[in-house]
Amino acid sequence: MLAIIAYALGVMYTPGPVNLLGLNVGINGQARQSVGFCLGVGTAMLAYLLVLGWAGAAWINDDALVVVSALGCSYIIYLACKIARSNADFSTPTNAPRLVSYRDGLVMQLLNPKAIVATLPITTLQFPAAGIHGLSLVMWAFGLAMLAAGAPGSYVVMGSLVGQRIKNPAVVRRFNGLMAGLLVAVAFSIGFEHVWLPLTSSAS
Numbered sequence: 001m002l003a004i005i006a007y008a009l010g011v012m013y014t015p016g017p018v019n020l021l022g023l024n025v026g027i028n029g030q031a032r033q034s035v036g037f038c039l040g041v042g043t044a045m046l047a048y049l050l051v052l053g054w055a056g057a058a059w060i061n062d063d064a065l066v067v068v069s070a071l072g073c074s075y076i077i078y079l080a081c082k083i084a085r086s087n088a089d090f091s092t093p094t095n096a097p098r099l100v101s102y103r104d105g106l107v108m109q110l111l112n113p114k115a116i117v118a119t120l121p122i123t124t125l126q127f128p129a130a131g132i133h134g135l136s137l138v139m140w141a142f143g144l145a146m147l148a149a150g151a152p153g154s155y156v157v158m159g160s161l162v163g164q165r166i167k168n169p170a171v172v173r174r175f176n177g178l179m180a181g182l183l184v185a186v187a188f189s190i191g192f193e194h195v196w197l198p199l200t201s202s203a204s
Helices: 002-012 017-027 032-059 062-084 102-110 113-129 135-163 169-203
Strands: none
Touching: 002 113, 002 135, 017 032, 017 062, 017 102, 017 135, 017 169, 032 102, 032 113, 032 135, 062 102, 062 113, 062 169, 113 135, 113 169
């Protein structure tokens, strides 16, 4: 049981596109507005844990993972462009753009191939080995989904602590540009690992 939690924490709380977005939102002073985003991430993980927990890996084949990865990369780049163009003047609440929403968290995590890859060992190996099925599977799925929602939430908190020390909009704009660039780099990394390599290996 502890092994499942330890694995989930290690996978969910390490830096990734979702957590990077959470950090950026916190620095931009939108901690309260990020609740929906975090819940969207948790909802996506709940869906994967339940579906893969009941159906196993049969639902996810290599071709499906390539398609999901390609869509996920596109969505990450879309959010990166949204952050890069955001207004950094937060002197009044009306000037603060809503960088992320529940939909962004849900879609981004559903299209995140690393979320699928991280969920498969839990649902196909660790749950059966621990005798987790039926109602207990549902309870574990909800618990792990809450952990997943807390991952970007923890980065939002860290970003908020840093953001409180940043008063210059120009600095925030530069940071937004940096975070957008990192997200694009993450998208290309995912695309190379989960789209380009599988396609080129199957072609050869």
